[in-house]
Amino acid sequence: MKRLASSPVLFLAVVAILAGFLVFVVFGTTGTGRPKDETWNRIQQTRTLRVGMDASYPPFENLDAAGTIIGFDVDLAQEIGRQLDVQVILVNIAYDGLSDALLSSQVDILISALTAPPQLEGKAWFSVPYFNAGDTLVVEAGSPVGKMADLEGRTLAVEYGSGGDVEARKWERRLADLTVKRYPLADAAADAVAAGEVDAALVDGIAARLAVGRSEALILAETVTEAPFVIVAPEDSPTLHREINAILQEMLQGESIEQITRQWFGAG
Numbered sequence: 001m002k003r004l005a006s007s008p009v010l011f012l013a014v015v016a017i018l019a020g021f022l023v024f025v026v027f028g029t030t031g032t033g034r035p036k037d038e039t040w041n042r043i044q045q046t047r048t049l050r051v052g053m054d055a056s057y058p059p060f061e062n063l064d065a066a067g068t069i070i071g072f073d074v075d076l077a078q079e080i081g082r083q084l085d086v087q088v089i090l091v092n093i094a095y096d097g098l099s100d101a102l103l104s105s106q107v108d109i110l111i112s113a114l115t116a117p118p119q120l121e122g123k124a125w126f127s128v129p130y131f132n133a134g135d136t137l138v139v140e141a142g143s144p145v146g147k148m149a150d151l152e153g154r155t156l157a158v159e160y161g162s163g164g165d166v167e168a169r170k171w172e173r174r175l176a177d178l179t180v181k182r183y184p185l186a187d188a189a190a191d192a193v194a195a196g197e198v199d200a201a202l203v204d205g206i207a208a209r210l211a212v213g214r215s216e217a218l219i220l221a222e223t224v225t226e227a228p229f230v231i232v233a234p235e236d237s238p239t240l241h242r243e244i245n246a247i248l249q250e251m252l253q254g255e256s257i258e259q260i261t262r263q264w265f266g267a268g
Contacts (some may be wrong), residue, residue, distance in 0.1 A: 039237035049086045051077045052107035054095040059264040060113040072264040073111045083247050110232040125241035129228030135164045136208035137221040138201045145200050147222040154199035155179045157189035164202035213266015
């Protein structure tokens with residue numbers, strides 16, 4: 001009978017098992033090839049939080065005259081940094097390079113008016129939503145229109161070719177007497193409500209809030225579709241993801257998000 005150690009096949013099998021065990025011990029179970037909580041540990045060691053964003057999308061992030069990045073997402077990032085007690089470093093990256101910057105550890109998180117990027121599914125954590133940019137109904141204060149179903153016999157403004165336009169076409173088939181007027185820009189569609197040209201406008205959530213901020217005569221009614229903006233964190237750092245979610249939940253339940261919204265969209 002051969003001794004166990006003399007079997008080459010068995011020896012190689014044992015080596016493979018031991019190697020796999022060492023990989024598990026060293027790298028954890030994130031599947032990224034990086035130690036678990038590597039990003040969180042780096043933040044704690046350096047006391048800095050590197051935030052990637054594409055500074056070309058006001059009012060969420062853009063460059064002011066002095067070249068400083070400002071906007072809704074900047075204020076959000078700074079508040080997260082304050083609560084984590086770390087310095088926030090903003091990294092301006094073109095939109096197409098955001099995902100690669102996160103995966104290659106050039107930044108710690110992404111805050112850039114992002115819906116959950118499909119290319120990062122299974123590779124990153126997505127936070128709870130902090131803003132909904134979905135199509136929203138804008139009406140005059142005191143209007144009997146509170147939802148799309150109330151538009152029977154009324155006129156609705158949309159931006160031509162937008163998501164609101166697509167949604168309006170569905171409602172044209174559902175309601176017997178809905179007139180849809182199409183405008184070249186979302187702002188023009190929303191302003192048509194304040195001008196009394198139409199009964200309501202269906203525009204993206206950003207244009208809707210900006211319109212309400214411009215005119216005290218307008219209010220937000222029904223949110224018709226969902227386009228939630230989220231913060232994106234590396235898969236290797238569940239602790240960072242958990243901390244960010246806790247901060248966002250607190251901000252959403254309190255006044256912080258509302259204050260940032262008023263700062264960048266107006267008091268409406």
